[in-house]
Amino acid sequence: MxxxxxxxxxxxxxxxxxxxxxxxxxxxxxxxxxxxxxxxxxxxxxxxxxxxxxxxxxxxxxxxxxxxxxxxxxxxCVAESPKARRSLCYDRKALDSRKEHKPKNSAVDMAAEMGIELLAEEQYRQLQELGNFDTKTSSWISTPEDVRKLGGAVFCDFRYGRVFLYHNGAESYYAARGFRGCLKI
Structure with missing residues (x-):
């Protein structure tokens, strides 16, 4: 079951x-x-x-x-973005929009299947206060709806002693970008 x-x-x-x-x-x-x-x-x-x-x-x-x-x-809390959750575009809409070279899944869909949520920007910054994470990788984070409506999605990483927030087309995916999740119990 x-x-x-x-x-x-x-x-x-x-x-x-x-x-x-x-x-x-x-x-x-x-x-x-x-x-x-x-x-x-x-x-x-x-x-x-x-x-x-x-x-x-x-x-x-x-x-x-x-x-x-x-x-x-x-x-x-793994040091780099979880290996088994990389090479994913942001969400189902982005995945469906790709004509070729589709990734196996999207970050939002995979998180939902797992029963977790993508970290929000504030949560990602909270995580970085506990150590240095994503110093070689990056992680999709929950994207504000106004950014997503324009076709974008946001991700973060930790470089040069600080958290950087970036944007990308939601349909993009990279071997070094995954997502981090949050679960409340």
């Missing part, structure tokens, strides 16, 4: 997440792993999404806790 995770996969994934959590405590000061784990166990559909993030080499990790919504926030 779709979006289901076996007990064995659940245990393995939680173990991986716990090790990553403990190895990177600076990403989530004042967050208690036992509370995160309890949320994970109580939300198997979200665990399935985290498993998809892990399988596509995103290395998801807890980066924040929202007290207002009682949600833990996971971002892809």
């Amino acid at each position: 779709k979006n289901k995770i076996s007990q064995e996969e659940q245990e393995q994934l939680i173990s991986i997440l716990k090790v990553r959590f403990e190895k990177n405590l600076s990403r989530h000061t004042d967050i208690d792993w036992t509370k995160v784990e309890a949320k994970l166990i109580a939300n198997p559909e979200k665990l399935w999404s985290l498993l998809q993030m892990e399988k596509t080499e995103g290395e998801p990790d807890v980066v924040a806790y929202d007290k207002n919504t009682d949600e833990y926030i996971f971002f892809d």
Whole structure:
């Protein structure tokens, strides 16, 4: 059945997440792993999404806790844009507009299939406060509707000690550009 995770996969994934959590405590000061784990166990559909993030080499990790919504926030924390999510155009409209040399998917569609969202610009900048990410790659981010209506899409990377926000045609795709996701549990 779709979006289901076996007990064995659940245990393995939680173990991986716990090790990553403990190895990177600076990403989530004042967050208690036992509370995160309890949320994970109580939300198997979200665990399935985290498993998809892990399988596509995103290395998801807890980066924040929202007290207002009682949600833990996971971002892809792999050093470079996730390898299994590269060479994608921005969205379905862009993919459909390509006449030839179509990529295998779009970032927006793949994120939706995984049950996650593309990082917004503010979230991408928050991620960069936790380390240096995308120093050799770039990542599509959630594009404002007014930019998308004009045929563009935006992406970010980290160069020269700062985050750069760029634009490109939404139908473009590159071997060094993927996307990073966000999941709230």
